[in-house]
Amino acid sequence: MSADPVGVARSSVARADLSARPGPALPRWVWPWLLLLPTFVAIGAVAFWPILEGLRLSFTNTSLITRQSDFVGFDNYAGLLSDSRFWNAWGHTVWFTFASTVLETLIGLGMALVLYERFPCRGLVRAAMLVPWAMPTVVTSKMFGWLFDGQNGVVNWILLQLGLIDAKVNWYGDPDTALTTLIIADVWKTAPFMALLLLTGLQTIPKSLTEAARMDGARPWTVFWSIRLPLLMPTLLIAGLFRALDAFRVFDLVYVLTGGGPADSTETLSTLAYKELFSTLEFGYGSTVSTAMFLTEAVLAGILCLWLVRTIRRVT
């Protein structure tokens, strides 16, 4: 309030003046909460309310088509436990998450270690590395659709030329290879993201430690195994957590490339929930699938966070 002459004149004791000023007297502890209120409202509206509403819907038989919306207790959850489609999708999602996160972490770590060293054009390579990650997933999907095309795909061509296979492989049409191909596409796209996170992690490790080790005659492998890796562990776990939570809701790759087929071999929880929610418009059961997905993800995040906290305690 610039119009307040007292406050302007005696700025050094402004706080005392403010509380002494006449006006509606609010207890001091209210102010921080009042100022935080808009944030709470915004987060509540876009994050908590949808979760609670999803939870509520999962206990109803809401369907846009039958226009029912009655409370049915745990019926949907009982149905879910005996629904083979759900467990099939659950298994695929967990496997996809595990395989893609492990591969991306290992490959990302390798990329980060290489990009940490000095070599000509390093800046250019670091920038180019991010291209796959910057690409929209739908574009990646289409691209991998062509690369792994059974008839004209370049992957089949190369493998045939190298003599590694003797007939064209039907990557997306065979239940044995379809999910693996999706994992490869996901790894290609997201390993650079892991590399970026791990590179920043590497840069926080004091150079003095590695230099001291070298002067003591440690081989590069020992430097990596005994110094860099333990110190990188918190970053590695945070990056892994991000990646696992992200991989768990894989949707676009599956939706564009296989639609869940062949023979349901690439159905994931996201695509199943999408089909229930938006194709059949069964909001009740679809929300149950989403809630089950949320719970699995919460457990996953919980385990990784515990591990992370313990690692950080050990390192610091």
Next chain:
Amino acid sequence: MTVSNPPSGGRSGPAHVTRFDRRSFLSTGAAGLGAAALGLPGRARAAGRKEISFATASFFGSESFGDLVDSFNESQDRVMVRYIELPPPSSSTEVYQGLVQQLARGNGTPDVFSQDVIWIAGFAAAGWALPLDEFVDADMTSKYFEGTLAACTWDGKLTALPWFMDTGMLYYRKDLLDQYGETVPATWDEMARIGKAAMEAGDTEFGFLWQGKQAEVLVCDAVEAIASNKGGILAEDGRSARIGEPAAIEAIQFLYDSINTARISPADVLSWDEEPSRQPFTAGRSMFLRNWSYVWPIAQDPSVSEIVGKVGAGPLPHFAGGKSASCLGGYQLGLNANTKERDAAWEFMSWMSAPEQQKRIALNFGLGPSRPALFDDADLNEQQPFMATLRPVFTGATPRPVTPEYAKVTLALQSGLSKALVNGEVEREMAALSDQLDKIVG
């Protein structure tokens, strides 16, 4: 109150007599009186028009459906139609959601809508589509293809008015058939034999291409095979499954065998929908192709096709003793049960489905008419010669299962059919699928 429309706009928008009008009327005296006198009849006519709305997926040709709506508004002075544009048919899930959300509100908007054939039963069972029996009689319905009428009927009542259609059909290499001295195959066995011969002669790489991706199109391919063997996916009343019957099993077995024993189709068809299967055919690499009518103009376009002038199209083959069947697609007109302007809405939708408009849609959008008589039209045959070949195909138009639970039925079918085609345990998978369908529709 808004400022009034300019006098010339009296017909195109909702007209109000506003404060501005009255003030200018009073202040301008005799001159204003004269102008207003000239303007008023037009306005009164516009104000007296019944307003309805029409929602449809947006198709594109040399014009849009908005242009048709404009023509209707100009052709008469009783009804004024507002055009609500939904996404294109390629995003049919979004179109479906959009329609369901509007119809579920029950406020009568949109008064008239167009719907994919597979939604008709669901909308009717939900009570959103008005049965049209009070408007139509046998004389009117006899002018449409039978298969389309079957798809537009739920619970014995006509709940949608046929508009335009598309169906699956067989594309073949005319040049190769002539070369072998063969005729267009009537049965699946003949087709397999000719396809095999073409492969062995080295003329084409594949015999027969179809769509086996776990998607809606797989259901269409299956409907065609099963119906051409006198089988069905659901019983007539839509309340029990028939897909476990021998006729259906034999049909699906044929599709499996085309990949694994006859080897006229590559295993890649299991991951192909329409476009991936179309590309090798127009590249001259296959003898036969099952696909929709959109392939024809592509096959005749020299910039993308290797087989210009060498292609023929016609009804799909059938099993011995059966009849050719082609899966019905296309959008049909529905009347909102909650509309407040029933007669106006009917006037508009019967205009849309009338021969003149269907002809215009056929000419300008390339979409097939649902009235057989139009296939004798001279203009149409001259400008769209391909349309003539569609008549026998449309005659065999077969709807997909007509049931309000279609969304669940199709997901179960896609999954079960895909499993059978992958693992070859056709009988076991069809039995499991049949149980599942019984649970959904029973």
